[in-house]
Amino acid sequence: MRLLNVDTIDEARGKLLENAAGKIPGVEYIDFSKGRNRVLAEDITAAENVPGFNKSTVDGYAVRAKDTQGVSESIPVFLDVVGEVSMGEAAAKIIFPGQACYVPTGGMLPEGADSVVMIEHTEKFDENSIAVYDSVSVGRNVISAGEDIGMGTVFLRKGTLMRPQDTGVLASAGVSQIPVFKPWKVTVISTGDELAGADGAIKPGQTRDINTHSLSAAAEKNGFVVAEKLVLKDDRDAIKNAISKTMDVSDVVIVSGGSSQGDKDYTADIMDELSDVGVFTHGIAVKPGKPTILAYDGKSGTILAGLPGHPVAALLIFELFIAWLYRQLTCQKEPKKTIARITENVPSAGGKATCMPLELKEGSDGVYDAIPVLGKSGLMTVLTRADGYTLTDTNSEGLKQGEFVEVTLF
Amino acid sequence: MRLLNVDTIDEARGKLLENAAGKIPGVEYIDFSKGRNRVLAEDITAAENVPGFNKSTVDGYAVRAKDTQGVSESIPVFLDVVGEVSMGEAAAKIIFPGQACYVPTGGMLPEGADSVVMIEHTEKFDENSIAVYDSVSVGRNVISAGEDIGMGTVFLRKGTLMRPQDTGVLASAGVSQIPVFKPWKVTVISTGDELAGADGAIKPGQTRDINTHSLSAAAEKNGFVVAEKLVLKDDRDAIKNAISKTMDVSDVVIVSGGSSQGDKDYTADIMDELSDVGVFTHGIAVKPGKPTILAYDGKSGTILAGLPGHPVAALLIFELFIAWLYRQLTCQKEPKKTIARITENVPSAGGKATCMPLELKEGSDGVYDAIPVLGKSGLMTVLTRADGYTLTDTNSEGLKQGEFVEVTLF
Structure with missing residues (x-):
């Protein structure tokens, strides 16, 4: 060698x-609701529109916006109420000029209607008609069919590390099986x-x-599976x-x-x-x-x-190389860092990048103060006292008190 | 009501x-190596010193620092080598003035020795003696017994959300069972x-x-167990x-x-x-x-x-109240935020705190730009596109372009 x-x-x-380069993890399909902290192995395309229909975002009356032109508190318009939409059901009626239909929040707009007047801006006039006191534009108080996710569009990217909202958006689009990368199996000796x-x-x-123990925990934190843990002479x-x-x-x-x-x-x-x-x-x-x-x-x-x-x-080193490589091969973004102001000068290590463990305390202006956690090399408590670390460049001249540094949180 | x-x-x-206030979770004891992401329910006190002995941090010769006083490249001192310490074994010899003993990195210093001269700063003179070309002070290249963790001291606090290094420090102190809070059981309907x-x-x-689905994932993210998921009319x-x-x-x-x-x-x-x-x-x-x-x-x-x-x-709301309450009752710190510069004005919601989802992009000076993720209220893709959110005060006048905001990462 x-x-x-x-x-x-x-x-x-x-x-x-x-x-x-050949170590790109394999792909497996799992139930979307079990996907937390897994990484999507393909772009996810919607097979249906979300929402599936024009949906009201308020309790109110579905109308044709044109019918409310010029309307105000003092100049109402009177519309015929032709029915009521029930939650979870198709709107049966068609709205023609001069007509309105009650629709609850989340309900489906009838054909012909293009907007919703909030119930607070209407008044029952008689059994079959209302006075409308507000002018609405087309699309007002409505989420159009496909406005959240259009059928055929990609709504989650390959490389997404699944968060609760990603689970939610998969549910909304009816995607029940998802392709995810298999976790690496890691042995620690x-x-x-x-x-x-x-x-x-x-x-x-x-x-x-x-x-x-610490490397196995780090492996699990990064989504890997620990194959074996061995202690050898x-x-x-x-x-x-x-x-x-x-x-x-x-x-x-x-x-x-x-x-x-x-x-x-x-x-x-x-x-x-x-x-x-x-x-x-x-x-x-x-x-x-x-x-x-x-x-x-x-x-x-x-x-x-x-x-x-x-x-x-x-x-x-595990974080800088092994966890980093998995993120690279699975198209993940790097984790977001935080910004903090260093509280004292930190000399450079001359030709080496330096990992400086830091404790973060909220400063008076809302920006974190980053306090170097000092201690002899090798003391484990240096890491347990730290909230994260900053990595200086190989050719850095060190850090100056008051300087902003990027902190990778542990 | x-x-x-x-x-x-x-x-x-x-x-x-x-x-x-009475909902403080119960406590259970688990194997320390299974503790990742669990929350310590009591302070952890060390039953032994870490390290358990004076330990060399380099390969070299254990000496009495006094013997190297005034020594330099040109004025070496000659010491008798009385033995060699093996890794994992007690140092058998006692070092008297004028003597030295080889000790490897991680090896135990013999009694009498108070410092270690790196092997690079010595030269074999004959079978039983070395020339030392460096002056060392007491404690040089040594971690003293108990210097990382002193017997009887608290080295991890109640409320610690266990990270890989916390697992590591428990291993170092020989703590094999740990008290952790039981997770809450959460039903989502x-x-x-x-x-x-x-x-x-x-x-x-x-x-x-x-x-x-999304709330169950959020519950799991916060360490809770999902008891039931129900969808009802x-x-x-x-x-x-x-x-x-x-x-x-x-x-x-x-x-x-x-x-x-x-x-x-x-x-x-x-x-x-x-x-x-x-x-x-x-x-x-x-x-x-x-x-x-x-x-x-x-x-x-x-x-x-x-x-x-x-x-x-x-x-x-789940994050702001339920997850927050669990952290409060288990003495956890709030998660660290990141700081970012908002890229456009965001009007206030008049008397309400506002949660503004943000996408973070690294700006030219290393500080993140926070781009408001706009979209009608209720669109799930607003959250999937965002990296985090900022919460404005109830009485805020909104956010001004270029202002620094605290971002809670999702």
Whole structure:
């Protein structure tokens, strides 16, 4: 394996996208009401108009707008009431000039009517007629057939991460089955002779494993399914066997720890041996997260990622590369960021992009103050105290107090 | 039932919090690794130090800092190497003045050592000694025992909505069972003679039901469990029976439609009859969403909410009151907003708070432009096109082009 130069974030992303271009997730059809947080795999086209008919948005009288021309509080017009529309039923009558028909909110306008006068602007004159005190224009208080969604038009785009309103709009158009991307299956392996589980006592020198748990949670947050969680000793053969086996059942195999270049850092060599494309990135100019390995195996269709053992770095790299790649391949938009004003100078890391965890507090003018969460590299509580992070450019000179920064919320 | 005045959002929230103060969700214990998106019901205190020992953050030699005083590239100091610490094992030796011990990243410092010199700043002199070319201060390249989390300290607060890093920090401290709030059980009932399901053909005048689906998705998004989804005709007895029955198995019963004051708007009367506290809010000064009913039954511990049939309003009111109340009762922080610059004037709704759906596009200076998503009230596609919304004050004079607004992301 050739040792590669350190890539910038953009370079590493470019290589990942190029090498793993074939990893576009498969498509499955599911019931639309089970689609929350799933990603649409195709544009959704309406097979019917929404609404299906000209619909009143108020309780009132369906009229021909022309009949109300010039009408006002002091100069009413008198119209014959020819009937009443019931909710959920077709309007039976046709409205001719000089006529009106009662229609409730959500009811169907009769043929001939092109607008609705609110009931508040009418008065019963006798059993069969009303006085109208308001002039309405064509379309007033009406949603036309197809005005929300026209039959044959695309109303939800491929790549939509489904929110409650997207579920609602599918219901409105009668789309009951939807094509969504299958979630990636992710295996998370932590390596290290020092690692102990979350249960039971711990011996001096041992450290409880964090990364299988935090990375699995991050995988689930991004809509992935966790295939396996493994904690292994620093044993080359055991690690190689585990990666090899889990490649068959995973779209992504993540190994945290052993990604540096020390004696026991086998991960890069193993990943290179097990993949046909091989390791294409070893080292990324980001702090924390430099010792990151990216490889791809086209045969099995597996992305191999060696992440730092450092739990803060591992979570960051997962978000910056694995979650990002899934969004790219499924045509999703990047999550919206928030804007905040940084409360103190943050020096640059010289040639590396820097991830600065931030706590957000609402400032006096409504804009958030972003307070850097400081602490030695590797402290997990740095991340739990933070609301999000900002990423400075590789060549940035750092951040100046009072400067606006883009914050990615955790 | 007395007819009440229209409340402002804050007035309605105040009444809701006061009347439903007893609805604090119950607590259950779950495995920490299943806690994603659950809310901690108690402060979490550490039963052990994290790390459990003084831990090196680099590969290097554990030393007494005093031994390196005055040392530089040109004036090295020579130290005796008395051993090597293995990962995951207790450091056996004690470091006396003039001695050093190899320690890998994550390894345990031997007693006597107070700092680590990076391996890059040392040179092997002979089998048993090294030259050190760098002066280190006490604590350099070391995380002290308990520096991340001190034994006995609270490291996660009640009300924390669990993120991947929170799962990670629980793992690091060996907390395997966590107390979380039980999710509310929510029943969603849509009423209306015009309503049809999402499947099959639709008759003229019929409208497909949206609200059971969109409100159920919103409930799930907020961590609730959907108890039942019902679509009912505008039949007073049927609606009353359904509410009464579902109150026994629900923390919240939502009825959409029939919340106005027309002939067939029974919801307020029914809710008043079925609850001991009764209806305390009928009408909220917000656009859309005015015809909203809030009631509480202390006997069964059920919040009753009558939401507008208007699907956009129903979703908004659900977020503003039901989701908000759960966050309040579980001590959660409000979700972070983003800041954006509005691209056009938005007139005020005169005495009502206004919810303006917005599309966000990144502006040239990195700050988002917020483009009002216009469309007739009630169009579902207004919400699907929007990234979030801003809420203007009751007494606002509207928004001015270029003004910064707080955007709640959907």
